Amino acid sequence: MAILEVKNLKKNFGELEVLKGIDFSIEKGDVMAVIGSSGNGKTTLLRCINFLETPDAGEIIVNGETLFDAEKKQSTSEENIRKKRLHFGLVFQNFNLFPQYTVLGNVMLAKELLEKERPDYRKNKKQIKAEIEAEAKKLLDDVGLSDKLDYYPHQLSGGQQQRVAIARALALKPDILCFDEPTSALDPELTAEVLKVIKSLAESKMTMIVVTHEMSFAKDVANKIIFMDEGKILEEGTPEDIFENPKNQRVKEFIGGIATI
Amino acid sequence: MIELSLMFQIDWLEVKEVLFSLNEGFIKSLEIFVLTLLGAVPLGLVIAFGSMSGIGIVRWFNKFLVWVIRGTPLMLQLLIIYYGPGIILGNNWWGSGATGRFIAAMIAFILNYACYFSEIYRGGIEGIPKGQYEAGEVLGMTKSQIFFKVVLLQVIKRIIPPMGNEIITLVKDTSLVRVIAVYELMWNGQDFIKSEGIIWPMFFTGIYYLLFSGLLTLFLGWLEKKMDYFKV
Ligand SMILES: Nc1ncnc2c1ncn2[C@@H]1O[C@H](COP(=O)(O)OP(=O)(O)OP(=O)(O)O)[C@@H](O)[C@H]1O
Ligand SMILES: [Mg+2]
Numbered sequence: 001m002a003i004l005e006v007k008n009l010k011k012n013f014g015e016l017e018v019l020k021g022i023d024f025s026i027e028k029g030d031v032m033a034v035i036g037s038s039g040n041g042k043t044t045l046l047r048c049i050n051f052l053e054t055p056d057a058g059e060i061i062v063n064g065e066t067l068f069d070a071e072k073k074q075s076t077s078e079e080n081i082r083k084k085r086l087h088f089g090l091v092f093q094n095f096n097l098f099p100q101y102t103v104l105g106n107v108m109l110a111k112e113l114l115e116k117e118r119p120d121y122r123k124n125k126k127q128i129k130a131e132i133e134a135e136a137k138k139l140l141d142d143v144g145l146s147d148k149l150d151y152y153p154h155q156l157s158g159g160q161q162q163r164v165a166i167a168r169a170l171a172l173k174p175d176i177l178c179f180d181e182p183t184s185a186l187d188p189e190l191t192a193e194v195l196k197v198i199k200s201l202a203e204s205k206m207t208m209i210v211v212t213h214e215m216s217f218a219k220d221v222a223n224k225i226i227f228m229d230e231g232k233i234l235e236e237g238t239p240e241d242i243f244e245n246p247k248n249q250r251v252k253e254f255i256g257g258i259a260t261i
Numbered sequence: 262m263i264e265l266s267l268m269f270q271i272d273w274l275e276v277k278e279v280l281f282s283l284n285e286g287f288i289k290s291l292e293i294f295v296l297t298l299l300g301a302v303p304l305g306l307v308i309a310f311g312s313m314s315g316i317g318i319v320r321w322f323n324k325f326l327v328w329v330i331r332g333t334p335l336m337l338q339l340l341i342i343y344y345g346p347g348i349i350l351g352n353n354w355w356g357s358g359a360t361g362r363f364i365a366a367m368i369a370f371i372l373n374y375a376c377y378f379s380e381i382y383r384g385g386i387e388g389i390p391k392g393q394y395e396a397g398e399v400l401g402m403t404k405s406q407i408f409f410k411v412v413l414l415q416v417i418k419r420i421i422p423p424m425g426n427e428i429i430t431l432v433k434d435t436s437l438v439r440v441i442a443v444y445e446l447m448w449n450g451q452d453f454i455k456s457e458g459i460i461w462p463m464f465f466t467g468i469y470y471l472l473f474s475g476l477l478t479l480f481l482g483w484l485e486k487k488m489d490y491f492k493v
Binding site: 050051052078082083085086088089090092094096097098099100109110113114152153154168169172 | 390392393395396397398399400401402403404406410411414415418490491492493
């Protein structure tokens with residue numbers, strides 16, 4: 001069964017149709033790269049999946065459970081939306097770390113707030129906190145930042161900040177982790193260290209959707225690629241399909257254009 | 262030699278009388294200062310949220326209020342609030358006593374400063390990048406958790422310097438209440454010009470203001486420093 005199915009997803013901003021019916025599905029452990037030129041709705045797609053925007057039409061189904069169906073009346077209670085959101089994680093282009101928390105604090109905050117709602121929180125407070133902290137430290141170790149636990153975001157490089165952001169998203173154990181151009185605010189050296197982390201997540205079978213302009217990364221790490229153009233998926237397939245034998249003319253031009261740069 | 266020492270003879274009785282009077286005036290000024298802050302800090306928040314409200318009429322009412330209050334002198338507001346009811350409505354709410362004058366002064370001050378504070382708060386809140394809220398949302402935090410755990414401290418850090426400026430201004434603005442005969446520090450200092458023909462108490466009031474605003478400046482600087490550990 002697909003871990004995520006997106007059906008006929010549409011989103012308008014006023015008159016502007018940004019998503020014109022997006023369909024795809026991914027399996028557990030898939031890494032799907034979303035490519036395409038600027039302004040084609042890639043970010044909007046991720047935002048819809050993460051419930052930062054409400055789609056105008058379509059369905060979002062996770063593990064067979066319909067989280068969103070534009071046809072049906074949605075429960076808009078905060079409680080409900082939060083539950084749905086927790087299936088997903090989102091890593092932003094510009095990190096959006098919380099500046100007043102340390103690296104460790106950034107990774108722990110949301111999980112701590114969530115665990116506070118456990119009925120046994122008061123009783124086992126110490127133990128729960130210790131678990132959250134141990135988990136956060138392990139995640140930070142995985143992204144290579146175990147020596148920066150007490151740093152504040154402004155004391156880190158962009159690449160380090162982005163790795164904290166990845167650990168922060170992982171702390172909530174999302175089913176699907178989404179990245180919106182995670183390296184486009186970074187220079188090449190820092191890009192490499194972030195891509196390395198994403199690659200190691202792929203190796204550990206984390207399900208991911210990565211919007212990216214890094215074609216070599218898409219080629220290496222993704223097992224599925226969708227090419228978006230003007231709010232539609234123009235072509236989808238394996239990296240070989242897209243990079244070696246693109247069928248669509250636009251895709252050919254895009255890939256060719258990049259190859260010649 | 263003797264004459265010279267006579268010339269500089271300090272009249273300790275007079276000094277005592279002056280200091281007593283200035284202290285009394287200073288207490289009044291301090292009361293105005295503290296009560297204005299106590300009232301205007303929370304009321305400013307209400308006005309700030311009002312002027313960011315999604316409900317058009319609420320937003321426009323608050324924006325209009327802020328425009329009027331910030332666009333006219335505080336002294337004018339004091340006069341209108343104190344004399345207005347009696348002259349326009351033919352009913353002087355404030356009575357003729359010192360208490361009524363003080364209450365009228367406090368209303369004018371709290372309203373005035375709340376409007377200034379509201380603009381500072383609004384700037385502080387609107388200056389927080391949308392990404393901070395969205396990062397909280399995708400991490401499954403509730404709106405109130407995002408406000409209290411993520412946004413609030415950043416807003417506080419941002420507003421300390423402009424709030425500091427307003428608060429220092431307030432120290433000096435307290436002297437305006439004299440236009441409706443609330444006997445604060447400067448009134449009491451000036452009184453000695455008329456009654457005793459001496460000017461030094463007037464200068465001396467300046468020292469009170471300087472010491473007070475100096476202490477506040479130190480405190481605000483300390484607060485800013487406390488928040489230096491992170492950048493927004
Ligand atoms: N909140 C919004 N209101 C109005 N228009 C929007 C909004 N968000 C995005 N758009 C518009 O939707 C279109 C798609 O934007 P989107 O950010 O999804 O593109 P993108 O593919 O991510 O582009 P890029 O590669 O530059 O990041 C753009 O024309 C953009 O101006
Ligand atoms: Mg984008």
